[in-house]
Amino acid sequence: MIAAAAGIALCLLALSVAATAMRGLTAASAAVYAASAVFCLALALVGIWTLATQADASAMTVPVGLPWLGAHLRLDALSAVFLVILGTGGVSASVFAIGYGRHEHEPHRVLPFFPGFLAAMTLVLLADDAFTFLVSWEVMSLLSWALVLTHHRDEATRTAGYLYLVMAGFGTMVLLLAFGLMAGAEGGYDFAAIRAVTRSPGLAALVLALMMVGAGSKAGLMPLHVWLPVAHPAAPSHVSALMSGVMTKVALYGFVRVAFDLVGPVPWWMSVPMIVIGAVTAVMGILFANVDGDGKRVLAYSTIENIGVIFAAFGLSLAFRANGMGPLAALALTAGLVHAVNHMLFKSLLFMVAGAVLNATGRRDLDGLGGLIHRMPKTAFLALVGATAIAALPPLNGFVSEWLLFQAVLQSPQLPQPGLQFLVPAAGALLALAAALAAACFVRFYGVIFLGRPRSDVARNAADSDGWSLAAMGGLALLCVLAGIVPGFLIDLVAPAVELAVGARVPMQAGNSWFTVVPVAEVRSSYSGFLVMTFIAISGGASAWLVHRLASRRLRRAPAWDCGFPNADPVTQYGGGSFAQPIRRVMAPVLAARETVTIPPPGDMAAARHRARTEDLAWTRIYLPLVTAVGFVARRFNALQFLTIRRYLGLVFGSLILLLTGLTIWN
């Protein structure tokens, strides 16, 4: 199977080159995206086939890269799970782009990079030595950077691109350190060699901490998240969908591969920072999503939240595994992996919705939209499915994975360490808070964009999306519903990967009646999305029938209740800022929220102004001082550029003497 997967990656790379050659063709856009869709479908099928047949890991060595080493590739269950995520996300983004890409003014800024980006992500998943992994990782970063810069004439996009490039370079450097530590002095960069080494707990913890920084900066863990809410929205929407839905998962794959597979046993206390950072990231991410006024940025912040949730699940799984509690470790890891799949589904869907709205209206700010449910009914329906799923409402898929995670959290009293016994429920409370805030966030997102009355002319005259875009969104929405009502299939699908990582698995779900999910034992807890769906359908249908039967069937349109205020301007509606206000006020210290009200003196006819601002404390407290410090040091060292020849020689001489003296003393 590995040959098939590697072949597809090669085809995608070739497609990248071909796209460069197709400069003049008008049909180039559709052709490239259609081909990408086919290749991604094949990738997803390879992943599903590997998982469904529980095939053994297959490996191959390609004679490219470092001489005598080559590129080692390997496909096992863990790669396969993420290959399914990549394939599904890739198919939907490509199909969406067939329609969406027509509106792109300069399609050749996207076309050559898009298939290459997919190929690089595939190679990260398939890599079986540190060299291939890091090179693919860096290629993935660079190509996504090029995609972020598509609309490079916009100043904000250039800033976002620069920030992304800096953070990506930093992340890769930290990963390099982590792999260097794992390879040790012998320098076995093959994953098989890395796996074979036994490490001290301290070294394993250090490697894991480095991985948290390296992979976490790509996935969006606080406080390394600052690039994500500016870079993800800056890209074209199908690329945003890929970056948020898939690339963050590839980053998580890197972490899981190291934490659960390569590094060996990890001490239990290493799970503490993971759980804490995961929970804090979740809450902070969704708080920012709640107060931000830009639709795509809201989605990007929500990605940070979901990454936090998944990361906390991984931390919990490590805690259980370190204590030899295999089935519970499997439960937590299953929750994390299923949530990763689910997040890919609904976040891609929602970014596509944002893209469709952007195409129809040209606006991303919530307060310029409104009432689109009348203009874009199909998109509005699909957006509702996505919003319900991400708000973790049953019977959709978001609920399933969050429920699994809370099942794992509820088992935490079985942990022997008192610290964890206290910490895990507290983190669970934070995660519950995050879930509730996510619901609030997507009520706001959906309500302000699609409900009410249009707040601008462009919103008044919007038209629904094209068939390709609707097909892509519809497919994702269907998968969201399916994964919600028959989640057992998904859980069974990721089970081989879980077994590979923690050596245990949750019970087989396929035989349960009514598609019920039983994560631990029937007496403890069970959930059936199918029954909930049936109940909702029956009770909802019955109520609708009763209402229409007993009350009037007539559809009425009347002016909304206006509080006795005759000016019914759409601006007076409850807007994005109004929805955010309670949370902004309550959470003012963590959001650094400030409100200023300017009221002109009596007699002055000028408008009164209310201005609300929030800022990211990570940015102002960590990054800005860092930037200032770097600038200061750089200005100081600038003098080094203008020395005399003799002083340069003197510098070389002096440092040589210093090193030699150091060597003498050290010996």
Added chain:
Amino acid sequence: MHGLEFDIAHLLAGSLVLVSFMMIYQDRIYALLNTFALQAVLLALAVAWQAWIQEAHHLYASAALALVFKGVIVPWALHRIVQRLGIHREVETVAGVVPTMLAGMGLVALSILLMLQLTAAAENPLAREDLAFALSVILLGMLMMVTRRNAVTQVVGFMSLENGLILAAAGAQGMPLVVEISVAFSVLIAMIVVGVFLFRIRERFDSVDLESLDEFRGERR
């Protein structure tokens, strides 16, 4: 290893270091060039002696190269350059002689301490001493480059540094001749390039004092 063979090798390498010291305090250019030629001759002798005691015949070629290029051609060419530039009367040192000599002694002490420590495991005492002397010559050459401001004397410092490299190469058994030939040629080419540059600098600034270059770049020192 006979006592006499060892002593003679020691003597030759030691006199290379001694000549390096002599070069540091020469403030006349012709005298400096003559001292440099003397060092090259000593180097040729040292290498030839190594060839004799190691029975490594290719080292004779190295010795001959050192004698011809560094003992004759390079000093002669530099003589001509100095003559044509008309700077043979110039006297220049940057730091005083005493501090420079003291710094040089420190460097020799450092290199001997370091090398004898590092090579403590090696059973060949000759190679150890040789390496220590070679490092001293290299460091003294660098010291000379740092303390001089005339371009010609800097070139001489560089060549003397390179003498140290050859001494090290000769002392270490098994260094192929190809390396030395390439080093010798690269030094020769470097000298030609530097010579051309000297004339160009001279044409433009009427001086080969490197400080006029710095002044031209508009910098303070």
